[in-house]
Amino acid sequence: MSVPTTTGSLPLAPLALIADDDATVRTIMREVLEQAGFRVEEASNGQMALDQFEQYRPDVVLLDVDMPQMDGYNVCKQIRAQETLRATPVFIITGRDDPQSIQHAYEIGATDFLSKPIPWTILAHRVRFVLRASDALNEIQGLVRAMPDKIFVLNEDGEPHATADESQAGQPTVAELISSDAYADTFPLESRPDVKHKVNVALTTGKPQIHEHAVANGFTHLETRIVSRDRSTALAIVRNVTARKEYEDRIYDLAYYDQLTGLPNRQLFQQTLDDSIKRAKRKDWPFAILFVDLDRFKRINDTLGHSMGDTLLRAVADRLRKCTGADDEGSSVNIARLGGDEFVVLLGGVDNTDAASAIADKVVTALSRPMECEGHRLVVTPSIGITMYPQDGDSSESLLMNADSAMYRAKSAGRNTHKFYSDTMRIHSLHRLDIENELREAMNTKQFQLYYQPKVDLKSWSVVGVEALIRWKHPERGWISPSEFIPIAEESGLIVPIGTWVLKEACRQIKAWRNTALRDLRVSVNISSEQIYTDDLLLTVKDAMASNTIGAESLELEITESLLMRDVDSTVQTLNEFKELGLAISIDDFGTGYSSLSYLTRFPIDTLKIDQSFVRDLHIDNDDAAICAAILAMARKLNLNVVAEGVEIDEQLQFLRGHGCNQIQGYLFSKPLPPAELLALIGDNVRKSAYA
Ligand SMILES: Nc1nc2c(ncn2[C@@H]2O[C@@H]3COP(=O)(O)O[C@H]4[C@@H](O)[C@H](n5cnc6c(=O)[nH]c(N)nc65)O[C@@H]4COP(=O)(O)O[C@H]3[C@H]2O)c(=O)[nH]1
Known part of the structure; x- marks a missing residue:
């Protein structure tokens, strides 16, 4: 209860209990306190004071020491004994102001004392002050307790x-x-x-x-x-x-760790890398970075499901930790998962390519061992790009970017291997420059030709179409594989004029076959992503068809699966325009891209071409066989035609036939051939009937 400071009526006036056997003292005290805004109760002896205390619970008590039945000290003691939570301020009024009496008053719990004769003029101020102090203390005590x-x-x-x-x-x-x-x-x-x-x-x-x-x-x-x-x-x-x-720890964990593998994520790795660069600059502390990407991981994810993919990624993370010794005490190896199937390893203190190479080899060996995942035996191989600090970059961005490029070189070099940035990039960029210049020359001097590889129907064993494949006969280097020069043509933009030439040449050939046994063949042409996103492609196709007066039923476009997923909406639109022309569309290299099956239904496609990397080992690798079977089953449901690429042996053929594959393409029937040889082959009845 607080002492009223205004005459406002809301808070009840504080109640003072005064105990004195002298009625005159009580009367004056009442008068003084009431004038100061207190309510007053009186007791004429100690016992009565105690009873009144219990009954009224006053806000302040003034006790005379010498009273009948019980003296003021005792009353004070008993009051204190009753109180647990708050202490009511108690004044002891004594005629004795010797130090012992005062000390005694405090010891038994008095808040203050007044000595007689009572200083009437200051009594009310004194009581009010003590009451205020006591209120404040009570408040603080309450706070402290709460x-x-x-x-x-x-x-x-x-x-x-x-x-x-x-x-x-x-x-x-x-x-x-x-x-x-x-x-x-x-x-x-x-x-x-x-x-x-x-x-x-x-x-x-x-x-x-x-x-x-x-x-x-x-x-x-x-x-x-x-x-x-x-x-x-x-x-x-x-x-x-x-x-x-x-x-906070959880938030930190979510922000800086990959929740699937428990490894640091890209953000944390970036910091570690930045710190390593600072340290390296200060202390000559070299390091190497291995950029690890899993080969064909997307295939597993798409065909066997994400849960299997997750299990596999966890297993890969464990193997990486073990084979690099990242978890060993005092290790200066840091591993992170950058996302998807990309991992990165920072090898602190490694200053030469031999040491980095040895660890990369260990990673290749460790990861390529088969993994048992949910009853499946899976093999994922890594492609690793390596950068060394400081020679391959002096910022975290350049080191990671260059390691990424080197990783792509490792992939192009056949996967399951590692490549250093410096070597591969230097050699690659020199070679790339030569090829690029020579490609321009090749366009002008007619060094390109088209070969055609038959597609064979598995029911009738007859050739129902051919794929046009470009060939480059270099005057000095001889035949250069499209796998080598097409990527360079794509990077340099030369693929657009080359692709236009291919389309025109294919249409010219279709026209030339009009009066031969090949008149009904549908010719498929590969279209690169750079071509499909140019405005002219539709026009180029229309022109090529019109100037050779060929119908849409003679032409098919092959686009790769990865292209399909790049910009889904605009690709759907472009493909619809080709469909409206009446062209057939097939998806090349199916299984290697990232397409989710649900997306396939959005595209106006006729055919899926199973990538030859799945066909190659399907007779010896259960996973490949399972993937081919899954693609075939899915295509049947979606009512799509399926061509298996790269069929070389009878066992592959039997498997594909047994699983309802429609057509095959591959060396088993024929390699890509120049037009004259193709014509001779199609007339060859012996070959025609061999597998019918
Ligand atoms: N091991 C093996 N290989 C087989 C077998 N059957 C066919 N092949 C090869 O597999 C490739 C199939 O073509 P692709 O997947 O479209 O892959 C093509 C395609 O992506 C690209 N390409 C070829 N011609 C053109 C073109 O005119 N334009 C564009 N944009 N790309 C082209 O270059 C790639 C490679 O072409 P090629 O070297 O002609 O290689 C061809 C073909 O010769 C077999 O039984 N075993």
Whole structure:
């Protein structure tokens, strides 16, 4: 209850209990206090005072010492004994103002004392002041009790401050409310030097300090705010922040770790790499980066499902950790998953390509061992690109980008291997430049030809179409494989004029076959992504068809699966335009791209061509066989024609036939042939009937 400061009526006026056996004293005291805004109850002896205290619960008590039945000291003692939560201010009014009496009054719990003769003029002020102080103290006590924090008063040594000298029985100080029992549990020995240091900083600067430490084997986290209390003591307010810490840890974990494998993610790796570069600059601490990409992982994900893909990625992460010794104590190897099937390994302290190469070999060996995943025996091989600091880049971006390029070189070199950035890129860029220049020359001097590879229907064993495949006969180098020059033509943009030539040449050939046995063959032409995204392609196709007067039924476009997924909406639109012309569309290299099956239904396609990498080993590799069977089953459901590419032997043929494949293309029937040889072949009845 607070003392009213205005005449406002809402708060009830504080109640004063006055106990004195002298009726005159009581009357004057009542008069003085009522005038000051108090309500007053009176008692004429000690027992009555106690009874009235219990009955009225006054806000302040004024007790004469000498009263019949029970003296004021005893009444005060009994009042204190009843109180647990708050202490009512009690004045002892005594005629004796010797130090012993005053000391005794405080010891039994009095808040203040007044000596007779009572100073009537200041009585009300005194009572009001004590009541206000007591209210304030009660409020603070309530706060301290309600707070979940532990509070300690610490001395300059950071140890619990003895509060005995401040003690006043009955009316505890704030410091006394503060337990120091738990000091030893709260501040284990190792935390105390820092606490002591921070107490001293708080005392000298007056600025609050924060100390954090863990207890209970690291399971509980405490945060202590240290604020100066007086010249030599500080309050240490200790809060259990375990929940917050766990939350922060979780957020950190989500932001910086890959949730699937538990490895650091791209962000954290970027920081590690930045730190390594700084360290390398300071201390001549070289390092190497291995950029690891899994070959054919997308296939597993798409065909066997994401859960299998996840299991596999976890297994890969484990193997990477083990074979590089990343988890060993003091290891300077850091591994991260950058996303998808891309992992990266930072080899601290590695300063030569031999050492980096040896570790990359270990990774290749470890990862290419078959893995047992949910009852399947899976093989994923890695392609690894390596950069060395500082020769292959001096920023994290360039080092990673160059390692990525080197990884692609490893893929082009047949996968399951590693390539260094410097060597591969230097050789590659020189070679690439030569080829690019020579391709321009080849266009002008008619060095290209088209060969045609038959597609054979598996039911009738007759040739139903051919794929046009470009051939380049270089005047000095001889035949150059399209796998070598097409990617360069694509990178340099030369694929657009080359592709236009292919389309025109194929249409010219269709026209030339009009009066031969090949008149009904549909010719398929490969279209690169760079071509499909040029505005002219539709026009080029229309022109080529019109100028040779050929119908749409004679032409088919083959586009790769990865192209399909690049920009789904615009690809769907472009393909629809070709469909409207009446052209057939097939998806080349199916199984190697990233298409989800649900997407396939969005595209206006007629045929899926199973990539030869699945066909090659289907008779010896269960996974490949399973993938081919799955593609065939799916195509049947989607009502799509299927051509298996690269069929070389009878076992492959039998498998494909048994699983409902429609057509095959491959050396088993024929290699790609120049037009004259194709004409001769189609008339060859022996070959025609061999597998019918
Ligand atoms: N081992 C083996 N290989 C077989 C077998 N049957 C066919 N092949 C080869 O497999 C490739 C099939 O063509 P692709 O997947 O479209 O792959 C083609 C295609 O992506 C690209 N390409 C070829 N001609 C053109 C073209 O005119 N334009 C564009 N954009 N790309 C082309 O170059 C790639 C390679 O062409 P090629 O070297 O002619 O290689 C051809 C073909 O000769 C077999 O039984 N065993």
